[in-house]
Amino acid sequence: MKQIVELTINGDPQSLAVEGHRSLLDTLREEAGLTGTKKGCDVGDCGACTVIVDGQPVNACLMLAVEAQGRNVETVEGMQQSIDILHPLQDAFMRHGASQCGFCTPGILMMARKLIEENPDPSDDEIRFGLSGNICRCTGYTKIFDAVRSAAAEIRAVRAQEETV
Amino acid sequence: MRRFAYHEPKTLEEASRLLVDLGENAHVLAGGTDLFVEIRERLRDVSDVVNIKNIPGMTDITWDPAVGLTFGALVTARQLETLPGVQRTYPNFAEALRLLASIQVRNRATVVGNLCRASPSADTIPPLIADGAIIHIYTPKGMRRMPLAEFFTGPGRTRLERGDIATGIVIPAPAPDSGRIYLKHGRRKAMELATVGVAVSLDRDGDTCTNARIALGAVGPTVLRASAAEALLKGRKITDELIAQVGAQAMAECTPISNVRASAEYRRSMVGVLTRRAVKTAMEATQ
Amino acid sequence: MNKPANNLRNAFSTIGKSVKREDVIEKVTGEGVYVADLKPVGMLYGKIKRSEVAHARIKRIDVSKALAYPGVKAVLTHEDVPRVLHYGSPHPRSVSCTKDQYILDDKVRYWGEGVAAVAAISEEIADEALDLIEVEYEELPAVFTPEEAMKPGAPQIHEVGPGGNLVLDPVRVERGDVDKGFAEADFVLEGEFSGGRPMPGYMEPNVCLADWDGSGKLTFWTSTQSSFMVRGILAEVLGLPRTKVRVLVDHMGGGFGAKQDCFQHEFLCALLARETRKPVRMEFTRCETFLAGRSRHPFKLWLKQGFRKDGTITARDMRIVFDSGAYGSHSPGVTTVGTNSATSLYRCENVRLDGRAVYTNTPIAGAFRGYGVVQTYYALDIQMDEAAERLGMDPADLKLKNAVREGDIAPSGHAIVGHGLEACIEHGTRVFDWKGLRQGARCPDPAASHVRKGWGLGCEMHGSSAYPGIKEQGNALIKVNEDGSVTLMTGAAGLGTGAHTALAQIAAEELNMPFESVSVVHGDTDAVPWDIGAFASHTTYLVGSATRMAAAEARAGILRRAAEKLQTTADALDMVDGRIFLRASPDSGLTVAEAMGPTPGIPSANILGRGTYEPTKSYSFAAHFVEVTVDTETGLVTVDRVVPVHDVGKVIHPIAAAGQIEGGIQQGIGHTLTEDYIIDTETGRSLNAGLVDYKMPLSMDMPDIDTVILEAAPDPGGPWGAKGVGEDPIIAIGPAIANAIHDAIGVRFHHYPITPEDILNALNEKERQS
Structure with a gap:
């Protein structure tokens, strides 16, 4: 039996009819048409489905859609600042070669965004710890660390500039 | 995922009744980070999921120097991990939380859920047992309290009966001069199920140990207390020799099995190594 | 139409720059x-029923309950699908392929093999319907290791092939006079080596989507590295002209070689779509990427080499047995490439090699980054380290002395152009400070005597292109x-x-x-x-x-x-x-x-x-320098730092090339220390088909990697001298780690993965002996 779940996805209010057993991940991908969030394992081991719910990164595969009632869900599709302007992390991932096959990328971007928001100047160890629930099998992580460091520096520089203005 | 019916009770009484009425294939959903995995991997037949998240009164975290730390069944691992008070007062518990799966999982997983899952390798159990935590349980006949050390009856099994719901935990306040530590052994630094986990909490008087609790994870059907090893420490001045004896005693007290993660022999020898390291560190820790 | 000459230009406008991808x-x-993101109107979901026995004849398979289950649209068993014997590895131009597969057979040959397929209106219904399919098996005796499979009288897994459970006739290579070479040796080293079952672990589970139009044309989206091969083999097995099969793939989430086969689920997805006249999508669970994916070949290897006092190798004798699993897949190629690779890397004129691939009732080994060479060079490089120890030489010096040179006959049989290995070893020795570090203390903190450090070097070479095995x-x-x-x-x-x-x-x-x-x-x-x-x-x-x-x-x-x-x-x-x-x-x-x-x-x-x-072949080279820490109480090994030095001829996109190297190192660290897909040798069951117990290194486990890319030996066959880089990194890192562990604790390991338990057991054994 389906029930209506009202939630906000990337700023837009949505009503979705879902069955009680459906995961938030399947609902985003199959019902809301937001396929940027990936299914790498469906059991919380890989982090490819990381989305941000009410400000906290979670595995969308380990959450029921009905549990998102009234919540604010953010996915990779909402990450750009505008149609033309990428988030600094997205841009840094491109420049630094942090995305190869790209399957882990949306989840890692969401996790890294949260990491930088909480900690604008993360140490290498903090970046490693922050991304420890996201499997990347292509890059060896080196380029991902480069990209996160670079984006964090860019965001700090922009902020510093805004503060002086 | 296999289909199941979904329920959202508003009270403990309602939830408890649902669990009784729906029978053995009805399961409580708190964090869901184990439940959904077990459904998908076909480890558990689940006809009904009873979500207890809309039940009020289980989301609080309180600290009282006389009582200790109290938190409800819906408090997530990540909430506790990031509390400075927890990091300061219960570094063993904070470490266990930090080493549990991933941040994403800890944002959903509840500590009480991790306990009720009763995995012998669960990271949160050894430090909570070593610290003498008490679990609070709603039963159809009224509330019960039980030392966590008595809560587990086997792998995946607890003293909860059908209709019982664990509602919260109290970790007693540590004694003034005490040290506590949790050491986890795994092949990777994150996303690991413990091959062996050792928690040691000691009360001290200078370099003498006045009281000790040692809990061993993943080396028996439940997390074990190494009581004889604890007895060796009690009232004794800590020397390298004594530490070696305690490690050997803990090895003798554990009952590991061999599986894909490690052999029983290796697990036993890691109990020795980790116990020695933990006792030494707990004696040196300043809190 | 001539190939442009590699005229020397001082400045390039685009290549050599890390342009935005x-x-x-x-x-x-x-x-x-990605394919799993597609959902055409009316799409059905496909699922596969998998065997829970390792070797059996299907006596009876009853799908009536599954067919009657509400929402199920079709069920296929071996009784419903075309029975065409086909290649697993779809390389019709290959010198050696093995036709040993049916889409579905009345036999199962390993635990986890598909026995039936379901299409339903939802994934949940398809999944639930699998339980309603009743299969009655007549179990057959099974063999789970090549040793068992090669015993006289062992149960035969296939009717085809040369017999004795061999996938192909033994690959034999002989150059020079091996017996004479051994007679001239001052000493001989002999050892047995083996390796587990590493998986590629690509993040995107295998997935395909089939749709037939009114004219009988199949449009097939699939996550594949070889779309034309999939087109060809689908067309052949389904009896269609090539123009009636269109294969599409846009983004794909990794493959690492293993997504080259045409898989069982791909045929079944196409047939379910034809049967239901609806688009059907079939997506593996993570568990199925283990059960039905492709692993590296587990192996056993025996290697004997003769050395002169000056470090010259006088003879090399090697036998290797690859475990192919239940089907041939890429075993002919892997056996040929892996065996032949032992002719080179370290120069030796007198070489005798014997390579075999053997069927067992285990999951299928296939193509995977490093393709048979990972196994042979693991042994070859470790034995070079042992020779250096015996000679009292620095292993880097011995490897440099014997490094393959320009004009040497390559594994492919043609003369090597350029000699990049020498440059890699020399350059890496300097930037890693190899000599300086190796003079340092193995136990840096006297207060923590159980923590030991070690430094190791591993070398490799690998061909770009599959020539001469395949005329590309x-x-x-x-x-x-x-x-x-x-x-x-x-x-x-x-x-x-x-x-x-x-x-x-x-x-x-x-x-x-x-x-x-x-x-x-x-x-x-x-x-x-x-x-x-x-x-x-x-x-x-x-x-x-x-x-x-x-x-x-x-x-x-x-x-x-x-x-x-x-x-x-x-x-x-x-x-x-x-x-x-x-x-x-x-x-x-x-x-x-x-x-x-x-x-x-x-x-x-x-x-x-x-x-x-139409190329011949070029060779890329690499030397990996590694620092490890070993905890001698727990046996845990940490890789602290890697300096990979690669010769790629000419680098086209430096960041992308470095990314290949670093990713290969990640997989190689996993394979050497933590990753092993384990099959129960009593039942053939998979014991760790998931990401918790199949342990790939994650962000906190990865060392610092300081990648160096050299353009030491440009190859005239590639654009401006460019050569391949994809496979090389995974080959050199393994022996580098094993050699570093030996440097730290004085114990040799001849297998992978080297587990903490192996380290402790070996240290205990060493203590007992001393």
């Missing part, structure tokens, strides 16, 4: 379409548009390596036009030229060369057209950075758009460039 924009925004061919088509932009059409798959960007760079460089003017069309067998598939580290080398040829032809066409417009001859013109001008007066000229576009009385031009390239 255009395909990555879609990856970082979430817009990139790379194709490219370039179309110059009327606005001056350029479209490159390629069949090469974009499995995540950045290959399309590299190809666009090569086209832009040869055209001498801005990189931004080149766009790439790929992934549609109806639209792009035939391609053999993205494997064997050959895309840049092979398709890159074809692209360069196509670009040269297109450039000539552009200049001819401009000459027409300027009323001059093409040889009077030059084009730099997309601007065409008269050599005699460089200030006057026109843009490509002006040349191509229409002007009154002259329509737009139609200019095409075609490139077809």
Whole structure:
């Protein structure tokens, strides 16, 4: 039996009819048409489905859609600042070669965004710890660390500039 | 995922009744980070999921120097991990939380859920047992309290009966001069199920140990207390020799099995190594 | 149409620069379409029922309950599908392939093999219906190791093949006089080596989507490295002309070689779609990527080498047995390449090799980055380290002395061009401070005597292209548009390596036009030229060369057209950075758009460039320098630092090349220390088909990697000398780690993964002996 779940996805209010057993991940991908969030394992081991719910990164595969009632869900599709302007992390991932096959990328971007928001100047160890629930099998992580460091520096520089203005 | 019916009770009484009425294939959903995995991997037949998240009164975290730390069944691992008070007062518990799966999982997983899952390798159990935590349980006949050390009856099994719901935990306040530590052994630094986990909490008087609790994870059907090893420490001045004896005693007290993660022999020898390291560190820790 | 000469140029406009990979924009925004993201109207979900016995005949299979289950639209068993014996490894040009598979058979040969397939209106219903399929098995005796499988009287897994559970006739290689070589040796080293069952662990589980149109044409989206191979084998097995099968793949989430086969689920998905007249999507669970994916071949290897006191190798005798699992898949190729690789790396004139692949009732081993060479060079490099120890020499010096040189006969049988290995070892020795570090203390903190450090070196070489095993061919088509932009059409798959960007760079460089003017069309067998598939580290080398040829032809066409417009001859013109001008007066000229576009009385031009390239082979080289820490109480090994030094001839995209190297190191660290897909040798069951107990190194486990890329030995066969890089890194890292562990604790390991338990057991054994 389906029930209506009202939630906000990337700023837009949505009503979705879902069955009680459906995961938030399947609902985003199959019902809301937001396929940027990936299914790498469906059991919380890989982090490819990381989305941000009410400000906290979670595995969308380990959450029921009905549990998102009234919540604010953010996915990779909402990450750009505008149609033309990428988030600094997205841009840094491109420049630094942090995305190869790209399957882990949306989840890692969401996790890294949260990491930088909480900690604008993360140490290498903090970046490693922050991304420890996201499997990347292509890059060896080196380029991902480069990209996160670079984006964090860019965001700090922009902020510093805004503060002086 | 296999289909199941979904329920959202508003009270403990309602939830408890649902669990009784729906029978053995009805399961409580708190964090869901184990439940959904077990459904998908076909480890558990689940006809009904009873979500207890809309039940009020289980989301609080309180600290009282006389009582200790109290938190409800819906408090997530990540909430506790990031509390400075927890990091300061219960570094063993904070470490266990930090080493549990991933941040994403800890944002959903509840500590009480991790306990009720009763995995012998669960990271949160050894430090909570070593610290003498008490679990609070709603039963159809009224509330019960039980030392966590008595809560587990086997792998995946607890003293909860059908209709019982664990509602919260109290970790007693540590004694003034005490040290506590949790050491986890795994092949990777994150996303690991413990091959062996050792928690040691000691009360001290200078370099003498006045009281000790040692809990061993993943080396028996439940997390074990190494009581004889604890007895060796009690009232004794800590020397390298004594530490070696305690490690050997803990090895003798554990009952590991061999599986894909490690052999029983290796697990036993890691109990020795980790116990020695933990006792030494707990004696040196300043809190 | 001649291949452009690798004329030396001081400055390149595009290659050698880390331009932005255009395909990555879609990856970082979430817009990139992977097959699982597609959901045509009316789509059904396919699932596979898998065997729970390792070797059996299916006595009875009853699908009536599953068919009656509400929402189920079709169920297929071996009784319903075409019975065509086919290749697992779809390389019809290969010298050795093994036809040993049916879509579904009345036999199962390993635990986890598909026995039936269901299509239903939801994934949940399809999954639930699997339980309603009743299968009655007559169990057959099973064998789970090559040793058991090769015993006289062992149960035969296949009716085809040379017998004795061999997948193919033994691969035998003999050069020089081995017996004489051993007679001349001052000492002989002999050892047995073995390796577990590493998995590629690509993040995107296998997935495909089939849809038939009214004319009987199959459109098939699939996550594959070899779309034309999938087209070919699907067409053959389903009895269709090639024009009735269109294979599409846009983004794919990694493959690492293993997504080269045409898989059982791909046939079943196509047949379910035909049966139901609906699109059907079939997506593996993570568990199924283990059960039905492809692993590296587990192996046993015996290696004996003779050495002179000066370090010269006088003879090499090697036997290797690869465990193929239940089907042949890539075993012929892996056995051939892996066995032959032992002729080289370290020079030896007298070589005798014997390689075999054996069927067992275990999951299928297939193609995977390093393709048989990981196994042989693990043994070869470790034994070189042992020889250095015996000689009292620095292993780097011994390896340098014996490193393969220009003109040596390569594993492929042709003379090697360039000698990059020497440069890699020499350069790495310096930047790693190899000699300095090895003089340091193995126990840096006397207060923590259980913590020991060690430093190791591992070397490798690997061919770009599968020549001579497969006579390869790379194709490219370039179309110059009327606005001056350029479209490159390629069949090469974009499995995540950045290959399309590299190809666009090569086209832009040869055209001498801005990189931004080149766009790439790929992934549609109806639209792009035939391609053999993205494997064997050959895309840049092979398709890159074809692209360069196509670009040269297109450039000539552009200049001819401009000459027409300027009323001059093409040889009077030059084009730099997309601007065409008269050599005699460089200030006057026109843009490509002006040349191509229409002007009154002259329509737009139609200019095409075609490139077809049939390569031989080049070799890339690498030396990996590694620092490890060993905790001698727990046996845990930490890789602290890696300096990989690679010779790639000419680097096209430095960041993408480094990314390949670093990713290969990650997999190689996993394979050497933590990763092993374990099959119960009593029942054949998979014991760790998931990401918790199949332990891939994660962000906190990875060391610092300081990648060095050299252009030491450009190969004339590749564009501007470029060679492959995809497979090399995974080969060198393993022996480097094993050698570093020995340096730290004085214990040799001849197998992988080297577990903490192995370390402790070996240390205990060492203590007992001393």
